[in-house]
Amino acid sequence: MIAVYTLLFPGLVFTAFCGMIAWWIERKLSALFQHRVGPPWYQNFIDFFKLLGKESIVPADSAIIMYSVAPLIAFASVVAFATVLGSAVFLNIEIAGDLILLLYLSSLVSTGIFLGASASANVYAAIGASREIKMLLADELVFIMVVLVPVVKSGFSFRFGAVLNTSAITSFSGVMAYILGLMCIQAKLALQPFDLPEAETELAGGVEIEYSGVLLGIWKLTKAMEFFIYPLFLSVLFFGIGKGFVGILLNVLFYILTLIILIIVKNVNPRVTIDKMLNFFWKVLSPLALIALVLALFGG
Amino acid sequence: MGVYNRILKKSLWVFHMSASPCNNCDIEVLDLLTPGYDLERFGIKLVGSIRHADVLLITGMGGCKISERVVRLYNQAPKPVFVVAVGTCPIGGATFKDSYSRCGPLDKLIPVNLYIPGCPPKPEAMIEGLLKLLGRLD
Numbered sequence: 001m002i003a004v005y006t007l008l009f010p011g012l013v014f015t016a017f018c019g020m021i022a023w024w025i026e027r028k029l030s031a032l033f034q035h036r037v038g039p040p041w042y043q044n045f046i047d048f049f050k051l052l053g054k055e056s057i058v059p060a061d062s063a064i065i066m067y068s069v070a071p072l073i074a075f076a077s078v079v080a081f082a083t084v085l086g087s088a089v090f091l092n093i094e095i096a097g098d099l100i101l102l103l104y105l106s107s108l109v110s111t112g113i114f115l116g117a118s119a120s121a122n123v124y125a126a127i128g129a130s131r132e133i134k135m136l137l138a139d140e141l142v143f144i145m146v147v148l149v150p151v152v153k154s155g156f157s158f159r160f161g162a163v164l165n166t167s168a169i170t171s172f173s174g175v176m177a178y179i180l181g182l183m184c185i186q187a188k189l190a191l192q193p194f195d196l197p198e199a200e201t202e203l204a205g206g207v208e209i210e211y212s213g214v215l216l217g218i219w220k221l222t223k224a225m226e227f228f229i230y231p232l233f234l235s236v237l238f239f240g241i242g243k244g245f246v247g248i249l250l251n252v253l254f255y256i257l258t259l260i261i262l263i264i265v266k267n268v269n270p271r272v273t274i275d276k277m278l279n280f281f282w283k284v285l286s287p288l289a290l291i292a293l294v295l296a297l298f299g300g
Numbered sequence: 301m302g303v304y305n306r307i308l309k310k311s312l313w314v315f316h317m318s319a320s321p322c323n324n325c326d327i328e329v330l331d332l333l334t335p336g337y338d339l340e341r342f343g344i345k346l347v348g349s350i351r352h353a354d355v356l357l358i359t360g361m362g363g364c365k366i367s368e369r370v371v372r373l374y375n376q377a378p379k380p381v382f383v384v385a386v387g388t389c390p391i392g393g394a395t396f397k398d399s400y401s402r403c404g405p406l407d408k409l410i411p412v413n414l415y416i417p418g419c420p421p422k423p424e425a426m427i428e429g430l431l432k433l434l435g436r437l438d
Contacts, residue, residue, distance in 0.1 A: 027340070036338040043343055046311045050354070053304045055378040057351060204348030212351035212378040 005093075010086020012079050019224035020044040026227065026263050033267045044224060048217050056213030061121035070119060071211070071218040074112030078225045081105040085229055088160040089236050098160045099151065102233065103144060106188065109226065110136040113197070116219075117207035128206030131274055132197040135187055138281035143184040145289035149177035150237050152296040167240040173295035178238045180289050185230045186262055187281070189223075193269035194277055202271070231258045308354065308380070309434040311343040315353035315377070319370050319406070320396075321360030325387040325420040329357065337423050344430065355382045355433075361389035361396040362404030374410040382413040382433060387420055394419055 005011055023044050031038025058064055084101055087093040095101070110132055117129035150168040151158060168174035187194040198206045208219045235255040242250050272280070318326055332339050333346055347353055350373050358370065374383070383406075388394040390406035406412055413436075416429035 031338070031340060035335045037341040038338075039340050039343055043311070046307055046343060050304075050307050050311045053307070054354075054380070057376075057378050200348050205352065208352075209349045210351055216352060 005087055005091075006079065006083045010090050011083040015079075015082035015086065015225045015228055016221060019221075019226070019228035020048070022227040022231070022259060023224045025259065026266070029260070029263045030267055044220075048220055048224075051217035051220065052214055054213040054216075056215055057210075059121055059210050062210065063119040063121070066115055066119035067210075068215065070112050070116030071215050071222070073115065074109050075218050075222045077105045077108040077112060078222050078229070081109070082225060082229050085160075085233055085236075088164065089232070089241065092161070094159055094161040097158050099147065099158045099163065102160075103147060106143075106230075107136060107140060109222070110188070113207050116211070117197075120210035122210050124203045124205075125207055125209050128197040128199070128203050128209070132207060134274060134278060135190075135194065135196060138278050139184045139187040142180055142281055142285045142289045143188070145286070145293050146177045146181040146184060147237065148293055149173055149296045152293070164236060164241045167238070168296075169238040171296070171300060173292045173300050174238055176292040176295070177289065178234070180285055180292065181234050181238070182258070182261060182265070183285060185234055186265060187277075188230055189226055189262070191262060191266040193265075193272045195271055196274055196277060199271060231255060231262060234258055312354045312382075312430070312434070313345050313347045313352055314355045314357050315347055315350050315373075316357045317359075317370070317373060319358050319360040319366045319390070319404075320363035320401075321387070321389060325359035325389075328420045328423055328426065329359065329386060331423045332426055337427065339427070339430075342430075342434075350376050351378060353377055353381065355384055355430075357384045357386060358390060358406060359386045361393045361399070361402050362406055362409065363399075363401045364403040365401070367403040367409050370406070370409050383410055384414045384416065384429070384433065385412050386416050386426065388417050389419075391415055391417060 007013065021041070024039070024041050027043070028038040058067060081102060084095070084098050084105070088098060114129045114133050114136075117125040117132065150163050150166065153168040153171065153174065154162045154166040157163065169178055190196070190198050198208070203209070208216060211219055232255055235258045236251070239251060239254045242248055316326070316329055331337065350356070356374060356377055360366070362370065374381070385391065385406050389396065390404060390412070393399070393402055393404055396402055403409070414429055414433045416426055418425055421429070
């Protein structure tokens with residue numbers, strides 16, 4: 001059964017499909033923001049299958065083993081994240097301490113990206129790798145404090161099932177933590193204004209600059225799956241799982257709202273520099289997250 | 301290769317390279333990405349790294365210094381890759397045809413799949429050229 005969960009339903013295939021669609025929504029909405037037509041809905045699938053047929057080049061100077069293994073580390077972490085999250089959300093299966101496991105897996109994705117970029121023996125990739133790890137250090141603290149707010153609201157339970165039964169967004173501290181969580185997700189997905197590691201125009205693709213063919217396809221698939229699971233994680237964490245048809249409909253609407261807010265923020269903001277990003281997360285968002293957590297502890 | 305070509309023609313990622321141009325063609329190439337023309341609806345996207353590219357789009361007359369880099373970039377690209385030469389310069393050199401620093405024409409250096417002549421070609425002409433390249437993939 002575990003193989004089916006991992007490969008088929010809440011895991012690989014389902015999440016990859018939904019992720020490609022979520023990424024298409026991002027591309028299409030960005031196009032509409034710029035008064036363009038935008039790509040057709042199957043564009044991301046076509047891109048992925050095209051990359052599978054291209055030549056995969058391994059640069060001669062790179063650390064060859066790490067260069068080929070790093071995308072698989074990131075991909076495997078994302079699949080594990082999707083399986084654990086999806087089992088809790090769709091199938092009501094939970095493991096002890098799965099919230100902590102999810103936090104760990106989400107930072108393992110960034111570690112995989114960092115390893116792959118530093119193994120590519122490219123200056124731009126190295127800059128991207130350094131920025132990726134700095135961003136991880138910046139957003140991880142805020143993200144953990146944000147996740148702790150629903151945990152406090154659900155009576156100090158690290159089981160995902162208990163968190164899903166309470167709706168933290170109804171309280172003031174919940175709303176505050178949700179907004180902070182949106183910014184962390186923005187940084188984790190590397191969308192503008194926090195797309196520093198990829199920075200198409202500045203670092204020419206940054207962390208994935210040397211990757212081609214199948215390995216690049218795995219990076220793109222990882223990114224597409226992140227597009228589905230991070231907003232889903234945030235939306236179910238704060239909204240909980242509704243009962244009955246209306247409840248599930250509200251859940252879907254709240255997920256789409258989360259995704260659309262991320263896309264709107266992406267389209268109206270330019271890229272910030274790394275020092276501004278670190279200052280923003282350490283000096284502004286961390287105290288706010290702490291305040292939200294304290295408020296939640298006092299029942300606000 | 302029939303099925304793969306059908307996939308490939310819906311998702312061409314373009315790497316834009318300037319081989320000693322007068323910048324006129326480059327401005328027209330950038331026009332292609334503006335909302336007025338919007339190449340993303342055909343799945344065509346400008347990428348920053350040659351490793352991601354399916355199309356190597358080259359403008360300019362091919363100066364001697366840059367021509368080594370053109371060959372190097374072509375070798376670095378993951379195959380299959382298509383070379384598109386934009387403007388009159390890669391074909392005949394246009395106003396630079398007697399220049400001492402010219403090592404063109406482009407097809408002396410690398411095989412070219414498609415020429416889009418013009419000085420500069422209009423964005424409409426470039427779209428038509430790219431669609432011809434797509435048609436050739438059938």
